[in-house]
Amino acid sequence: MQRRSFVRHAGLAGVLAAGAAPAVVNAQATIRWRLASSFPKSLDTIFGAAEEFSRQVSALTGGKFVISVHAGGELMPAFGVLDGVSNATVECAHTAPYYFFGKDPTYALDCAIPFGLNSRQMTAWMYEGNGLKLLREFYAKSNIVNFPMGNTGAQMGGWFRKPITSIADMKGLKMRIGGFGGKVLERVGAVPQNIPGGEIYQALEKGTIDAAEWVGPYDDLKLGFFKVAPHYHYPGWWEGGPQLSLYVNSKAYEGLSAEYKAVIENAAALAHVDMQAKYDGRNPAALKTLVGSGTKLHRFPKDVMDASFKAAMEVYAELNASNPAWKKIYEDYSNFRRDQNLWFRFTEAGFDDFMQQQKL
Incomplete structure (x- = not known):
């Protein structure tokens, strides 16, 4: 060779x-x-x-x-x-x-x-x-x-000063979120803010924003978000x-x-x-530490997930009609996603669902 x-x-x-x-x-x-x-x-x-x-x-x-x-x-x-x-x-x-x-x-x-x-x-x-x-x-x-x-x-769904109990709580919510998730959050009434990682804590502490997402427990613990916003929502549907x-x-x-x-x-x-x-490797221990420090975990309500999914599909349809570069790549991405989810349904999802219910 x-x-x-x-x-x-x-x-x-x-x-x-x-x-x-x-x-x-x-x-x-x-x-x-x-x-x-x-x-x-x-x-x-x-x-x-x-x-x-x-x-x-x-x-x-x-x-x-x-x-x-x-x-x-x-x-x-x-x-x-x-x-x-x-x-x-x-x-x-x-x-x-x-x-x-x-x-x-x-x-x-x-x-x-x-x-x-x-x-x-x-x-x-x-x-x-x-x-x-x-x-x-x-x-x-x-x-x-x-x-x-x-x-x-x-990723996790972020840190909130007040818990999200329904889609109505998203109205007017000023949230730091990176990238495309903000375009979808706008559709459900939130006000996205694109702030670099090093500036998030100060914005949340001063009340410039009501909520913020970054990554997950390990990084979030280091950045100290739990000290100024105790409600930790999941999942980060904008960043699977x-x-x-x-x-x-x-x-x-x-x-x-x-x-x-x-x-x-x-x-x-x-x-x-x-x-x-x-x-x-590091997120599990960090999540335990956060919960032990008083962090309250909340799953996003179903109406938030449903409304956000619908809004996302609307945004993608509009981009398909207006942006040729997006349409070319998204079409391939979307087809790949469909087949992957079909496969994962019978393997990863089924296995993970069972294992996560076991007491090991």
Whole structure:
């Protein structure tokens, strides 16, 4: 097998085990890139994914390819990273693509949309379905090459000063919510606010907002939301499997050797799995701590879920009629979601439902 082909297809573990890394080291001269994150350093799960990616790139190249990682606001605003990579201000970024739905709602399909794919289904669509191919075509107009790099799994529904008992309680509610979920919440009467992670606590504490969602117990505990809003709702129907992405400037990427391109791909894939593992591993203990501290758990009422689902489908139908880029990708996404849910109904859902009722 040719060396380049081997590096490209063997995967991270195979490259390391087979001793291919030295060949990569000699591929080209030392490279230094900067990565702009949309997240604060305090979030070792999300921000940490970019750090893990950087470590792997360095390890696979014997320190010849160095990527410095910068928190949101360090090099540019948290929501400025797309433009930063597109304009080649930085070589790469790590972000949640749905932050940029205001530029084009299609970006959200690279992250999460309300009542969309769960984390496993999203990964399957990207790698086994047409997701990566279609999104690469979409990102080309922005001079970006995208890679999946992390997923939180299904999220919680957020922190509220007062519990939500019916859809009527959503009217006029000022809620921090990232990405596409806000467009649907508007339809049911809420007032969405798109606020970076590092600024949420202050807004909730000062009463600038009535509610806020971030990710789940582990991150939420670190951010302290339970101290100012005791009611914790679930599930986060707008984020059943939100995927984070690595953005690489297309010119910078094309300037790499085939070996270094393979390093980028494999390091991002490892960071992708690593983030999900961290959340799944750390959320249970954090949730116990939150409940022990007085947090009150509430499931969203059925009328909230039903009204939100109906509103989401209306938004998607309107976008299909007005946005060709959205329609092309959403049609494939929607078909994949339908088949995945049929399959999961007979496997994952049935198994999980039984196991979660057992006393182990």
